[in-house]
Amino acid sequence: MKNSVLYIVVLFCLTLFSCKTDEKTNPVKKVVRKSPKTIVYTLQNTKDWMKVNKLDSLQQDIVLAINRTDELHLNLMDSIVVPTDLSGDLVFYLPFPHEAPFLNDVDKVIYFSYPTQTFAAYEKGILVRTGPTNMGRKKDLTPTGLFFTNWKAETTNSTFNDEWELKWNFNIENKLGVGFHQYDLPGYPASHSCLRLREKDAQYLYNWADEWILENDQKVMYKGTPVVVFGAYNFDAPKPWLQLVGNPKALAISVEELEQQTQPFLKKIRAEQQKK
Numbered sequence: 001m002k003n004s005v006l007y008i009v010v011l012f013c014l015t016l017f018s019c020k021t022d023e024k025t026n027p028v029k030k031v032v033r034k035s036p037k038t039i040v041y042t043l044q045n046t047k048d049w050m051k052v053n054k055l056d057s058l059q060q061d062i063v064l065a066i067n068r069t070d071e072l073h074l075n076l077m078d079s080i081v082v083p084t085d086l087s088g089d090l091v092f093y094l095p096f097p098h099e100a101p102f103l104n105d106v107d108k109v110i111y112f113s114y115p116t117q118t119f120a121a122y123e124k125g126i127l128v129r130t131g132p133t134n135m136g137r138k139k140d141l142t143p144t145g146l147f148f149t150n151w152k153a154e155t156t157n158s159t160f161n162d163e164w165e166l167k168w169n170f171n172i173e174n175k176l177g178v179g180f181h182q183y184d185l186p187g188y189p190a191s192h193s194c195l196r197l198r199e200k201d202a203q204y205l206y207n208w209a210d211e212w213i214l215e216n217d218q219k220v221m222y223k224g225t226p227v228v229v230f231g232a233y234n235f236d237a238p239k240p241w242l243q244l245v246g247n248p249k250a251l252a253i254s255v256e257e258l259e260q261q262t263q264p265f266l267k268k269i270r271a272e273q274q275k276k
Helices: 002-025 046-052 057-066 199-208 240-245 255-275
Strands: 041-045 079-083 109-113 118-123 126-132 145-148 152-157 165-173 178-182 195-197 213-216 219-222 226-230
Touching: 041 046, 041 240, 046 079, 057 079, 057 126, 079 240, 109 255, 118 199, 126 199, 145 165, 145 255, 165 199, 178 199, 195 199, 226 255
Parallel strands: 109 226, 178 195
Antiparallel strands: 041 079, 109 118, 118 126, 145 226, 152 165, 165 178, 213 219
């Protein structure tokens, strides 16, 4: 009997040591990113600028993200904001901080910023994905606050109009039918409360975030990945990213601001994570 108890204690200690070792030896790797030499923006006539600028896919990606749009709708815009230096990685042109130390103990979290129309995904405090979004229009605002990813579907139909096909849909508010998914990005908040994304971003989050785990049809055992939607969009003002022409840091979200937005929800985020 004593030998059995001793064996269990030793096994527990070895397991505990192993887990701690894994945490130390397998942290989220910091991404090495290429910074542009300068970040200066200009306002250009879309057609004139596109005639003289042949972009590779990465450069085009930056221009689309800055203007919160997709390729189809970029061509419909009269003018666009473009950087004079397109040599950096996308994260340097979008507002979220590359690291958020206060999230070091949070496995995963997704943010959607209404004022800047951008999203960011963090893993252990490291920014792993960011890009543009088009959120709810003025009469169909996207709800703000803390949510969790629920169920997902590679393809589904909108609850607002069943003729609208939504790809890589991940629900975050089951009763209201709100989720993030691929759909047109006209370059301003235009949805019926959902969070629109480019297809590659929607597919990434679809695969990266966790679904809820149900105990039965009526009870959630474990919630999915936390999603924080924050801020407000001024629908009566010019597009916010036009400010970048006068001030390249006009939309920057500091670590302190991000922490302030997260603070009311951190206890619940950690508690739900602990359950798993």
